[in-house]
Amino acid sequence: MKSGVLKLVAKRLAIAVVTLLIVLFAVFFATSMLPGDTASILLGQAATPEAVAGLREAMHLNDPAILRFLRWLLGLLHGDLGASYANQMPVAALIGGRFVNTMKLAGITTLISVPLALTLGITAAMLRGSLYDRAVTVLSIGVISVPEFMVATLAVLLFAVYLRWLPALSSVNEARSLADLVRIYAMPVITLTFVISAQMIRMTRAAVIETLSTPYVEMALLKGASRSRMVLRHALPNALGPIVNAVALSLSYLVGGVIIVETIFNYPGIAKLMVDAVATRDLPLIQSCAMIFCLGYLLLITAADIIAIMSNPRLR
Amino acid sequence: MTMARAASSRRSFLGHSYNLVGVVASLVILAWTLVAIFAPYIIPHPIGDIVDDDYFGPMRQGLWLGSDYLGRDMLSRVLMGARYTVGISLAAVSIACFSGVVLGMIAAVTGGWLDSCLSRFLDAMNSIPSKLFGLVVVAAVGSSIPVLILTLAVIYVPGAYRFARALAVNINTMDFMTVARVRGESTVYLIGSEILPNIIRPVLADFGLRFVFIVLLLSGLSFLGLGLQPPLADWGALVRENIGGLPFAAPAVIVPSLAIASLTISVNLLIDNLPQKIRDRDA
């Protein structure tokens, strides 16, 4: 079985490389469809044809885009992410700090939202049809029905503007103690927990109910096995596949999808970086960000797949 | 399963004393659907007209839901917004879930290279953050209702696919599937009669969630300056453009939020209450 897992991991790795390449090419073609290039966008209102031509020349943007892309890919093999078109800084330096920020925010949110969501989902499934179940269902949907920017703005108004308990901005470089850290991350983490928990709660609940109603579990229940025991021993392992899938998808959102939270709390992460990069048509930066999003996503779903396969003996 | 059995179960499901939550939920959905259809005939003011000198005006006679950030009538804008929120989201979620689920089941049943190719390609699609995808598409081809529907649908196909495939793969390993295969049933039969009925509940739950996500993504796009062309606005865009009224609890920002919540919660409650009945036919 151990070698089976290793083989699986190896196969998955190969697949990951292929997927990554697909993404990089797709992103490349999508961005090359966008009107304008870095030179014309940097010049903005001053973008007369001569000025654009001059700047393009100076920025070495005259080579065909595909050539520059392939050159970037080649550099990537040597671990070089290239330099940003917009400000000539190395992409690695631009991404570095922001990537750490994104991971911090994602990590803290995960630590809070995943246990919370699983607990709510499983208990709701066990007490299916009860008032508790109804409440969890309505609340979880209610909470994601409110647009993210509304939750964030409301939280800021309440905790920063009226109560003055928390800062309105999440200035990461001002964190000096644990208390600071809590104050800085409280609101973004609450907002994101609101956003990603609902899907996990609902999928967990649905999956557990599904396995609880399979014939063998129903049989065991009829024979008098206790419900909570059944859930933990039999239903949960069998429902694990869909659950980890939902968790993986929700978490992948934390890598690249938190643009609104980053904007409202002025939190320097990589989602905002990529939006900037798209706005300035900064190819190396766009590609590098896309690569990070893709790797993060692949890592999560590969882990989810492996867990799913391990948990279902028939799939092994 | 025979047609007769399906028909009889449907009758009993309508004849059944449907539970209260389900009834309320479907009534809310029905109400919004009617509003969506008849909105142009019942709005008191054209949605672009400025009828109030003040902004974020309170609820009062004539302006039943107050005025928005420009002084336009909120009642008219919310009623018209129903059209776009219900219409665009429903169209997009239907396309996304239908294609995603069908592809997912095919991939699970067929396996092999088709499964691999589809999975790799859709995974690749899924790893691109949705708002960025929207941003790029709109920047490249402009923003119109068909473009929005298609973009939203494309964004959510991979998710629906992954979800359906994961479920279908589990079912595919069941003994009755092996039996059906040995019987020599076609892929269409396997998908339609063996897999779908067994994954329908989570798929519907997923449909409901995805509907919520699309409604929200539509509002998220408006946050980034994309979305419908003014003066049209979906509910999410209404919340966004009036967010400045939040400190004063202006109806202009509260009402569309409530509208979104009422619709999304109803859709999900209805779905939660449906599958029990659908499942009953197998019992």
Added chain:
Amino acid sequence: MNDKITNWTGADDAMVENAIRRGASRRELLKMLLAGGAAVAAGSVVLGRATQAVAATPVSGGNLKAAGWSSSTADTLDPAKASLSTDYVRCCSLYNRLTFLDKDGKTQMELAESVDSKDAKTWTVKLRKGVTFHDGKDLTADDVVFSLKRHLDKAVGSKVAKIAAQMTGFKAVDKSTVEITLADPNADLPTILALHHFMIVADGTTDFSKGNGTGAFVLQTFEPGVRSVVTKNKNYWKSGKPYLDSFEFIAITDDSARVNALISGDINFAASINPRSMKLLESQQGFELSKTTSGNYTDLNIRLDMDPGNKADFVAGMKYLVNREQIVKSALRGLGEIGNDQPVSPANIFHNADLKPKAFDPDKAKFHFNKAGVLGQSIPVVASDAATSSIDMAVIIQAAGADIGMKLDVQRVPSDGYWDNYWLKAPVHFGNINPRPTPDILFSLLYASNAPWNESQYKSEKFDKLLVEARGMLDQAKRKEIYGVMQTMIAEEAGTIIPAYISNVDALSSKVKGLEANPLGGMMGYAMAEYLWLEA
């Protein structure tokens, strides 16, 4: 700078000042101002002046944290490339210009001791002595020549390459004298040198990430798209300045987030707030608003060389269809002044006040549209968040059109790429023009037949001739007369509709002192860092 306050006298200033000493509230003062006949809008400007008279002694020390509204990875410390307010603010804290504009729009000397010419063609710039760069190097004529000349190099990508193009000769006469030769006489050179892009950098600089200038602050941290921190330049040549120990600048793009951060105390200064946030700020204690009406405007451009703008009646109809009062009232919430379709704002000494704005008249508009035969057609109007308030303006014009059967199809397009892809190109579109200090710059950039940004493709030989004639003229009164005629020509003949001059409102904590209005824009023409101080 605000010609509406004609009956406002020094005595009134004194009255307000007295009232402040007595501890009058902001609301009472505004009432007093209204009773005095000044517009509420003008109120906050006057109020700011009086407040300063009370606490006129600057205090040194403290850290100011300010937030602008836009920032990206393209942020730069290269003054030639500066394109966002964020860049201007940072550059102003690090570098100096040869000249600058004071609050009355008059040109004052900064790094230059004098800028003189006999014929308006050959100019002599005498430099201030004893000025050093942050790295210790002395300021010399070579630095000035380098700083100005680089705008002509296409590879630099200067934002003012067009304006700089008239400077054809640069000569370092001696260590502290520079001679600039112009292609044609231009009496405005001293004012042109006050543009932010013409800041003086050290000779030979290629890497601008160090921010090595002669300015009031020294660069400590700069992360493009995130933040910058600058600290007091202890050797600054202006004695006593700056007052702040350090100045941090970030950008918060979300309007309400920026205001919330100010109220919660995360920042002391929020630039350019949304008029709709004023209610919230006024309900809170300890904040001030500072209003600047400079020449910024958003205009509706109808290209005269394309359908439907090539039908004169369509353009005439549109000018009547624009409800300027409603735009100022609803879209700008009163924070603007009604415009009369020409680019020289009331803040400028050359403004032609006799030229009245066109009145909103849907019947006349309909008459012209009917004559042009465009009624019943659907005409696309391109708007974007890139051009301030243009979407709201478009919706207001669209609604007015709908009432008379003129269907305008508003197309909102993304901000990024707007200037490159839609501005100047679409037949009917919105533009946004930043304040420029002189009519000559505005006309040469926007309305001359060969203007690079001729928004409506307006061509007039007479206009071109007047432009050149006025440019070399040293007689102010005569110039004002010619510029007045040219403003009328633009309002009547060009396809640009300028419904309003937009005011900028900065919000700040009451502890922040020293802020004044400036004709180059908000945040004291972006140069506030060296003038502000924090009350203990």
